[in-house]
Amino acid sequence: MNANTKPASLSVAENTNAQWHARRLAATPRGVAVMGDFFIDHAKNSELWDIEGRRFIDFAGGIAVLNTGHVHPKVQAAIAAQLQRFTHSCYQVVPYAEYVSLAERINTIAPISGAKKTAFFSTGAEAVENAIKIARSYTKRSGVIAFGGAFHGRSLFAVALTGKVQPYKAGFGPFAPEIYHAPFPCHCADLDEVKHAIEQIFKCDIEPSRVAAIIFEPVQGEGGFNPIQAAAVKWLRELCDTHGILLIADEVQTGFARTGKMFAMEHYGVSPDIMTMAKSLAGGTTLSAVVGRTEIMDAPNPGGLGGTYAGNPLAIAASHAVLDVIEEEGLCARANVLGARLKVKLEAAKAKNTCIGDIRALGAMVACEMVNPATGAPDADLTKKVQQAALQRGLLLLTCGVYGNVIRFLFPLTIEDEVFEEAMAILDTVLA
DSSP: OOTTOOOOOOOGGGOOHHHHHHHHHHHSOTTSOOSOSSOEEEEEBTEEEETTOOEEEESSHHHHTOTTOBTOHHHHHHHHHHHHHOSOOTTTTSOOHHHHHHHHHHHHHSOOSSSEEEEEESSHHHHHHHHHHHHHHHHOOOEEEEETTOOOOSSHHHHHHOOOOTTTTTTOOOOOSSEEEEOOOBTTSOHHHHHHHHHHHHHHTOOGGGEEEEEEOSEETTTTSEEBOHHHHHHHHHHHHHHTOEEEEEOTTTTTTTTSSSSGGGGTTOOOSEEEEOGGGTTTSOOEEEEEEHHHHTOSOTTSSOOTTTTOHHHHHHHHHHHHHHHHTTHHHHHHHHHHHHHHHHHHHHHHOTTEEEEEEETTEEEEEEBOTTTOOBOHHHHHHHHHHHHHTTEEOEEESTTSOEEEEOOOTTOOHHHHHHHHHHHHHHHO
């Protein structure tokens, strides 16, 4: 192909899922895994349609990005209005007021004690990496403790923090040094064993005076929707205070009403030092943030934080609208209502089906395990079959978990009642 040759385009007759699927396989690397073999054409709130006109109920939400639904009218209008003004200036070159006012809003609602400051980035992985940079700058230490089963991103440092080898870490090492993993104190873990594991890290790997931060998800996302024990959060806070370590709450997936509160840390009554957020922060546009105590956030020198696209004006406008929608439409309360309905359905299905294992729910962050009924062992194959059976009936579900045996539910919190009930009927069928 020479420089003047345009890429081939499809005629209407060629515009099929199968043909685009073949083109995808030829044009894009296999490392970018794709669940579906169909291509989206348009979407509205909790529904999407593919290029062949098939309708799906979306219980994936772009992996927790669409708490306010596809193309919410207020988010759409905010982006359209900003598009008429300017799309880019690079905030670090020519700033814009909306960045500052959004930072003020995040500072107000983030459950961190005292004065706070917020910086914006583009992706969740960027937020995590910058949170670690800030923690290291403030503490003048280098070590970081994370947890098994965690997911903090795919960039090289973030994936080093991630506690799941396949598919995220395999073949990509060596990773950054001085990152240590402990067992995650989820609801079914022995907290004393977790405490002992961290004591062993301090005795065998790194002294606590060289640890900059401990990072955790209040509810593990990719790891299987595992909520952390409330007692563990309080213990981590005390541990960090004892040793001068910063506590970082990764709320990339849990934030913005998903768990029934604006942020999952509100369930625990503990103030972290730093929080990361992204996904549903900006209604499908690319925005992430780090918020923390003022003295911590001010530690890096000018120029040490930022990025060409960090705090993109279109995404900033979208995020203002998202916060308005969450407040005006009562999405925190809505998450609790919908999550409770779904949990009742799953409990009823479990009573009839011994392949359904543990059911976990915090607000609308709901998941269920699929297990071998004879042994209780995780059953990833059955999980995929349930996912595919739902997909064939027009319900889009995601899986997760270290063993790939967890079905997670990430429907928009704005989903219409009749569409939600339609999805529940499909779920009844495939779980039977």
